[in-house]
Amino acid sequence: MDLGLDGNAALVTASSSGLGLASATALAREGADVAICSRDVDRLEDARERLEGMASGRVVARQTDVTDPDQVAALVDETVAEFGGLDHLVTSAGGPPSTTFLETTERQWYETYDLLVMSVVWTIENAHPHLLGSEAGTIVCIASRTVREAADGLVLSNAVRRGVTGLVQTISREFAPEIRANAVLPGTIETPRIEELIEARVDRGVYDDYEDGLAAMASDVPMDRIGDPGELGEAVAYLSSERASYVNGVEFPIDGGLMRG
Numbered sequence: 001m002d003l004g005l006d007g008n009a010a011l012v013t014a015s016s017s018g019l020g021l022a023s024a025t026a027l028a029r030e031g032a033d034v035a036i037c038s039r040d041v042d043r044l045e046d047a048r049e050r051l052e053g054m055a056s057g058r059v060v061a062r063q064t065d066v067t068d069p070d071q072v073a074a075l076v077d078e079t080v081a082e083f084g085g086l087d088h089l090v091t092s093a094g095g096p097p098s099t100t101f102l103e104t105t106e107r108q109w110y111e112t113y114d115l116l117v118m119s120v121v122w123t124i125e126n127a128h129p130h131l132l133g134s135e136a137g138t139i140v141c142i143a144s145r146t147v148r149e150a151a152d153g154l155v156l157s158n159a160v161r162r163g164v165t166g167l168v169q170t171i172s173r174e175f176a177p178e179i180r181a182n183a184v185l186p187g188t189i190e191t192p193r194i195e196e197l198i199e200a201r202v203d204r205g206v207y208d209d210y211e212d213g214l215a216a217m218a219s220d221v222p223m224d225r226i227g228d229p230g231e232l233g234e235a236v237a238y239l240s241s242e243r244a245s246y247v248n249g250v251e252f253p254i255d256g257g258l259m260r261g
């Protein structure tokens with residue numbers, strides 16, 4: 001299926017790895033020009049090279065910390081200057097620390113709010129005038145299944161991420177019909193973030209080792225495996241495309257059927 005993204009301009013935040021990179025890859029495969037960002041320059045450069053290896057469009061990579069509003073503004077400006085506009089925004093971020101409520105410090109609450117919510121607010125604020133100037137403006141926010149079901153040891157994700165889906169629900173009404181806004185809710189998808197979470201649970205004694213953790217996570221999933229990042233990237237590309245022209249304000253689980261509701 002041709003998604004009609006050829007020649008469109010896309011910005012994907014927090015995208016040198018994992019779900020952001022998979023989204024950038026799917027958009028680039030469809031012929032979009034893609035801008036990516038992250039903090040670590042070496043990993044960002046590796047990601048840029050990988051994308052350039054398979055993309056027919058242009059690739060821009062800019063070192064950016066999405067918790068810094070000035071850096072976010074500069075990222076959007078550079079993307080628009082390079083591509084001549086912006087059609088698609090995809091937001092991702094790093095993951096918050098794995099903690100229980102009683103372990104979590106006040107600073108961690110505020111840092112997580114900046115990382116998960118304000119980074120999205122700043123990116124959308126800066127991107128909005130450019131998306132409005134597009135014939136095909138879309139926003140896809142990568143959130144988590146934790147907005148629907150609390151995950152153990154992830155109080156920060158369970159509580160703070162709901163701000164992102166509340167934001168998406170709101171802008172899907174305020175920005176339509178010019179711009180569509182949707183969220184994707186990953187379940188468990190094998191990325192460096194999941195490796196980190198499994199290792200944290202091994203340290204807490206929840207799992208014996210990494211393999212035990214991976215098997216335990218897969219055992220809850222009707223599809224009998226955890227997801228591949230490319231499976232989420234394809235859904236993000238679809239939601240960004242004209243093929244999803246009447247899909248607006250949805251929270252799209254990509255979890256192999258893990259959530260029951």
Ligand SMILES: NC(=O)c1ccc[n+]([C@@H]2O[C@H](COP(=O)([O-])OP(=O)(O)OC[C@H]3O[C@@H](n4cnc5c(N)ncnc54)[C@H](OP(=O)(O)O)[C@@H]3O)[C@@H](O)[C@H]2O)c1
Binds near residue numbers: 092145194
């Ligand atoms: N994987 C899953 O199963 C899953 C499930 C539900 C929700 N999520 C959530 O989805 C998001 C992405 O997860 P992932 O699995 O893709 O993680 P990942 O593989 O660890 O990738 C995170 C990416 O974000 C970048 N990043 C982190 N902090 C950043 C910052 N302040 N500014 C700019 N870039 C930043 C990282 O690069 P640098 O460190 O170099 O900046 C990296 O490129 C996270 O919020 C995670 O909690 C993931």
